[in-house]
Amino acid sequence: MTPHAPRVFSGMQPTGNLTLGNYLGALRNFVALQEDDTFAERLYCVVDLHAITVAQDPDALRTAIREVAAAYIASGLDPKRSIVFNQSRVSAHAELGWIFTCVARMGWVKRMTQFKEKAGKDREEASVGLFSYPTLMAADILAYRATHVPVGEDQKQHLELTRDIAAKFNHDYGNPEDERGFFPLPEPLIQPETARIMSLRNGENKMSKSDPSDMSRINLTDTKNVIAQKIKKAKTDPEPLPSEAEGMIARPEARNLVGIYAALADMSVDRVLAEYGGQGFGAFKPALADLTVEKIAPIGDEMRRLMETPDEIDAILADGAGRAAALARPVLREVYDTLGLTGGGTA
Ligand code: TYM
Numbered sequence: 001m002t003p004h005a006p007r008v009f010s011g012m013q014p015t016g017n018l019t020l021g022n023y024l025g026a027l028r029n030f031v032a033l034q035e036d037d038t039f040a041e042r043l044y045c046v047v048d049l050h051a052i053t054v055a056q057d058p059d060a061l062r063t064a065i066r067e068v069a070a071a072y073i074a075s076g077l078d079p080k081r082s083i084v085f086n087q088s089r090v091s092a093h094a095e096l097g098w099i100f101t102c103v104a105r106m107g108w109v110k111r112m113t114q115f116k117e118k119a120g121k122d123r124e125e126a127s128v129g130l131f132s133y134p135t136l137m138a139a140d141i142l143a144y145r146a147t148h149v150p151v152g153e154d155q156k157q158h159l160e161l162t163r164d165i166a167a168k169f170n171h172d173y174g175n176p177e178d179e180r181g182f183f184p185l186p187e188p189l190i191q192p193e194t195a196r197i198m199s200l201r202n203g204e205n206k207m208s209k210s211d212p213s214d215m216s217r218i219n220l221t222d223t224k225n226v227i228a229q230k231i232k233k234a235k236t237d238p239e240p241l242p243s244e245a246e247g248m249i250a251r252p253e254a255r256n257l258v259g260i261y262a263a264l265a266d267m268s269v270d271r272v273l274a275e276y277g278g279q280g281f282g283a284f285k286p287a288l289a290d291l292t293v294e295k296i297a298p299i300g301d302e303m304r305r306l307m308e309t310p311d312e313i314d315a316i317l318a319d320g321a322g323r324a325a326a327l328a329r330p331v332l333r334e335v336y337d338t339l340g341l342t343g344g345g346t347a
Contacts (some may be wrong), residue, residue, distance in 0.1 A: 007147035014064035025152030072300035085320030092328035096139035203252025243277030
């Protein structure tokens with residue numbers, strides 16, 4: 001048996017502004033993978049069905065879906081070389097998602113830290129969808145038998161659950177003679193340097209689009225002035241930068257800002273510190289602000305340009321969905337047959 005063909009899948013939620021964290025932790029890697037010939041297909045999804053696990057305004061959601069697609073394209077994804085689409089256009093996600101809610105065990109899903117964070121104190125009021133969210137995520141990936149998933153650190157636990165679901169399905173329904181298994185066990189692709197970009201207001205918290213303070217994050221659509229202001233106001237400490245990375249172990253804000261600089265400049269942290277070690281934030285912040293403006297502002301400009309022609313974005317999403325559905329259809333057909341659901345599925 002030949003192993004499962006290497007295939008990339010990843011997604012982002014259309015729930016408000018994408019941030020520098022989304023960009024450095026994931027999106028930039030989506031673009032880099034376009035140059036990697038190991039993979040025959042790369043699918044990048046706007047996961048709109050995941051977005052409705054919490055309340056969404058329909059008009060705002062419509063715009064947010066297009067905005068994430070615009071961010072993908074503005075960052076360098078080529079919709080010819082990658083498959084760019086939104087989840088709700090391909091019914092295989094919802095269909096396989098249901099099947100996986102019947103494969104995953106309550107105990108596995110209950111362990112998910114993101115549910116605990118997102119549901120907050122009033123867990124009884126959270127939607128059932130928010131709880132079963134990771135089973136739909138497993139379906140996103142496995143509907144294509146994707147083998148590699150570029151994500152930030154916060155998605156690692158969901159990827160482990162995806163692997164558990166795939167392994168249980170393989171064990172329960174797979175052909176024992178097929179060593180590669182019905183589904184591959186997908187690998188997360190996490191870039192250690194940018195796995196967790198932190199808030200600009202508190203270096204212990206992840207940079208997040210849901211943080212109540214807009215000053216905590218750089219949005220991809222922020223103007224040059226806003227980007228520069230946010231970096232200028234970013235929390236720091238009074239010490240100068242050290243000349244070696246060990247000197248930042250107990251300095252989360254310094255570590256975060258130097259890490260962002262290194263990622264945007266494509267430099268190692270050591271090289272950044274060789275240049276700025278011994279200098280205070282008064283010298284470092286303007287350099288970081290200039291670099292962030294240089295790298296991020298053009299993405300926002302391009303997103304605004306693309307958003308002027310929503311029909312063109314919709315056409316890209318429709319084309320991508322057609323190509324994605326063609327890949328998922330035979331997998332779903334096989335899943336239904338395997339389960340004994342004769343003739344099931346429309347995907
Ligand atoms: P989402 O929409 O929260 O985030 C999209 C991607 O951005 C990464 N990310 C970060 N990386 C580094 N530092 C940060 N501060 C930061 N904030 C966000 C996330 O790790 C993610 O890779 N459940 C997913 C969406 C999803 C998905 C999938 C991903 C649904 N189905 C299938 C991969 C494969 C999510 O909520 O990501």
